[in-house]
Amino acid sequence: MSDLKERAQALDTADALAPCRELFTLDDTVYLDGNSLGALPRHVPDRMRDVLTRQWGELRIRSWDESGWWTAPERIGDRIAPLVGAAPGRIVVGDSTSVNVFKAVVAASRLAPGDRDEIVLDATTFPSDGYIAESAARMTGHRLVVADPSDVPAALGPRTALVLLNHVDYRTGRLQDLPGLTAAAHAAGALAVWDLCHSAGALPVGLDTHGVDLAVGCTYKYLNGGPGSPAFLYVAERHQAAFDSPLPGWTSHADPFAMDLGYTPAEGSVRGRVGTPDILSMLALEASLDVWDGVTMEAVRAKSLALTDFFLECVEAYVPEGRVTSVTPAAHAERGSQVSLRCEGAAEVMGALIARGVVGDLRRPDILRFGFTPLYVGFADAERAARVLAEVLGA
Amino acid sequence: MSDLKERAQALDTADALAPCRELFTLDDTVYLDGNSLGALPRHVPDRMRDVLTRQWGELRIRSWDESGWWTAPERIGDRIAPLVGAAPGRIVVGDSTSVNVFKAVVAASRLAPGDRDEIVLDATTFPSDGYIAESAARMTGHRLVVADPSDVPAALGPRTALVLLNHVDYRTGRLQDLPGLTAAAHAAGALAVWDLCHSAGALPVGLDTHGVDLAVGCTYKYLNGGPGSPAFLYVAERHQAAFDSPLPGWTSHADPFAMDLGYTPAEGSVRGRVGTPDILSMLALEASLDVWDGVTMEAVRAKSLALTDFFLECVEAYVPEGRVTSVTPAAHAERGSQVSLRCEGAAEVMGALIARGVVGDLRRPDILRFGFTPLYVGFADAERAARVLAEVLGA
Incomplete structure (x- = not known):
């Protein structure tokens, strides 16, 4: 196992927010587009069934009061x-x-x-x-x-x-x-x-x-x-x-x-x-x-910065020099919770990433955008995303 | 059985739109508030489960294209x-x-x-x-x-x-x-x-x-x-x-x-x-x-007018003279798909109607409002609503 893979594993093990991932419906995709559409919290379909069948279907108009609509x-x-x-x-x-x-x-x-x-x-x-x-x-x-x-x-x-x-x-x-x-x-x-x-x-x-x-x-x-x-x-x-x-x-x-x-x-x-x-x-x-419930925004922020730092480190380690340039500030105080990489042929590259199970998005003409949502994205995801990006870019 | 009950039964039997009622989730309530919140079409919860679990939960961002969002x-x-x-x-x-x-x-x-x-x-x-x-x-x-x-x-x-x-x-x-x-x-x-x-x-x-x-x-x-x-x-x-x-x-x-x-x-x-x-x-x-699907607005209109005519006829037959006054025009060309009755103590009367399973609504200060939705309201509903109204008004 590579050093970065091992580090990812250790970081995930130490991550206090890691159990939150179980609250979401996810598969083996690395989903880095939660800054566009967040993943589905698992319990929502059952709650919506109640809203539809009981609140709307049975109580109907009474739900404006009785269901707190x-x-x-x-x-x-x-x-x-x-x-x-x-x-x-x-x-x-x-x-x-x-x-x-x-x-x-x-x-x-x-x-x-x-x-x-x-x-x-x-x-x-x-x-x-x-x-x-x-x-x-x-x-x-x-x-x-x-x-x-x-x-x-x-x-x-x-x-x-x-x-x-x-x-x-x-x-x-x-x-x-x-x-x-x-x-x-x-x-x-x-x-x-x-x-x-x-x-x-x-x-x-x-x-x-x-x-x-x-x-x-x-x-x-x-x-x-x-x-x-x-x-x-x-x-x-x-x-x-x-x-x-x-x-x-x-x-x-x-x-x-x-x-x-x-x-x-x-x-x-x-x-x-x-x-x-x-x-x-x-x-x-x-x-x-x-x-x-029980999550502090400070913990989210700490993990977000650690994730984007780690992703940038993996990109630097894996991706051949000069193929991508981060347009996201390196300074923590100037960084949100995403990493945007300028890349030639970005549309094709993003298509190939998605085909390999790494979902980010494109901002035309040349930006690969990767959102890091600390409740359900882990360090192994970050490592895999960078690794697949390097493969797509022919490293 | 009263003459009006018999007529209601005959009208329901002859009603080409009557089968549409089975498309909705309804109970033995007479629901005359579909002009405020329409009843639930039965198939919607299953369709929404697919939207939630598959389109959002599994396809996530891809659904903007692939699910036609x-x-x-x-x-x-x-x-x-x-x-x-x-x-x-x-x-x-x-x-x-x-x-x-x-x-x-x-x-x-x-x-x-x-x-x-x-x-x-x-x-x-x-x-x-x-x-x-x-x-x-x-x-x-x-x-x-x-x-x-x-x-x-x-x-x-x-x-x-x-x-x-x-x-x-x-x-x-x-x-x-x-x-x-x-x-x-x-x-x-x-x-x-x-x-x-x-x-x-x-x-x-x-x-x-x-x-x-x-x-x-x-x-x-x-x-x-x-x-x-x-x-x-x-x-x-x-x-x-x-x-x-x-x-x-x-x-x-x-x-x-x-x-x-x-x-x-x-x-x-x-x-x-x-x-x-x-x-x-x-x-x-x-x-x-x-x-x-398969419903014409002309058929809806014909049934709507027949329903509101019949409801007004039942009200006239059942409710003691002078207790309610219709503010809805008698002329078909001037009538929508609801009947509004002016009534002293309208708030209490509507409360009593709802308690007896006839759901309309109140428009302050003195209007009892009954909406007739031809896809799922029948003539027996209209007769029962008028009869319960008469009971509530002490006929």
Whole structure:
């Protein structure tokens, strides 16, 4: 057995999170695409059978009360809250990430002083946030200023209403300085809105501690909520009373069943709701969150960094010099929970990896992306992925 | 056996749609709340087990292609299309009704000539549409003009950009004149946007035939898609090229995986998409739609009118004079697929009905609402509901 194989075995044996893998449905695939779609927690199908056959099939309409459907968005928000460093009552679940970006950007533009007419947008953003921010800016009369995160402090000024930033760059895996950039925005009198799609469930976020104003995030990546599971919206406690949603649907009304023609917003996180919640997707997410019981985000982060360090070490050892270049920062403080390798012929290489049981994904034109989900990926997986990559590259 | 019981039995025996009831999970409850949450089609839990265990659990990320997840919004839209009189390629499924109302109202305001600055809003609308229309008007700089549907023709003028109308009044069950009001809007140079929440799956809509411009609808009422299942958006063929969404998420991009920072909208119904589709809710809806195979909306409509006629007849026969008053129009052309009875002490009366196995719902302060879903409600149900109502009212 090679030295790296032995080391992987030892690291897996010592890994306190290793038993979590048993909570998921997995096979002998090395699944490094949990940053795109998290694996299935084993218990979810049985829970969903109950939701379908008993809650919907037997109780039908009564489930809105008796099965807790009505309050699911805020209840599940409170389950996610500790995973991203938020107190209860600050997160609501529902709609897609893009719809929540729209709510957050428009609401932040309304929270900012009225003479500020610029929205600073992360140049490395997942594109959907940019499309939505542009639409929001067009509708609110703001001007969009696009800046690389490292240039954001210089882009801030007396006209900045808000900045919209991705916590982890979906392409490179770079972790942005959330505390520092939030503080810089505040120092300039602006609000900081963060997209946590690639950090929620992957590393500590500390929303309350770092004074983030608004945030949105995805639940189907590191939070394993299922394909297209509803996103979440965080509104800092100090902004909740003035939070003014551009999508004031009936379920965010203070008394929805009064059916008033006039809108009176509910208090708290409920105000971020829009229409009738998509219960099936939402309750699958709720069930999925059970896998976090007893897990600390600090342990997840420690294992994530150890995994990505080890993978990079294996890549360096196995893959011929010059065939791949990591675009993921080496510094821990700048790394999310993925490794992105620039590689010639990346599309064909990823196809060959998948055919050999190593599933990552491609970001066109030339990025091989490998996500490390510490609850179910181990060190032997990392070693095998690097080894198969080297084989595919003809080492 | 009473004359009405005998008639109910004969009507059920002659009912060509009666066998459809076996497609649903039902018990001895008379379920007259399918206009709020449709009953569970029996086969859906097994289909969802496959979605969960095989598509998500085993194929994982591959299911976006191999299980057809990616194209589900437009594929399911094409399944709904014939039920509302639309050609393929004009309907896309996703998001809540409220979010789709926002897309439709803003997009219609952009399709209308730029000098038109008024949105005419149905005074009897389900409130969420009103809240969203008000938000849209605030963001687009339009003025909201609230008018009863009967007064809409008089409210139209050279400043009207669009009208937003409910096809069936959720409270009274009144069916509005979609062809006539659409024609009136067009004659005034305005667009007609319809909310089909209480007509889709209940009666023929004829979107294409009547030249409706945009429409939205719900899938968890008469379409039985499951609690909070995704809504749909219709865009007439002639408007698709200029449809300009306020929520241009990445899945509506012409080449989503190019991950361009600039937005280029896709062609056709796909342009109405926003973020990553909520696959679990969406595929439950897709499975549910199987119950429509071989069913014509004309047969549904004929049975619906016969059911509501018969229920009103039974109410008149059983319930003491003056205890309830129907607020649902007697004329077939003005009636949706529900009967709403005004009743003193309606909240207590509905509670007593539900306790005796007759499930309708309450619309505060004084409306007993009974929805008739022709696929699984029969004439004996209608007779029993009226009889139990009479008992509760002390006849």
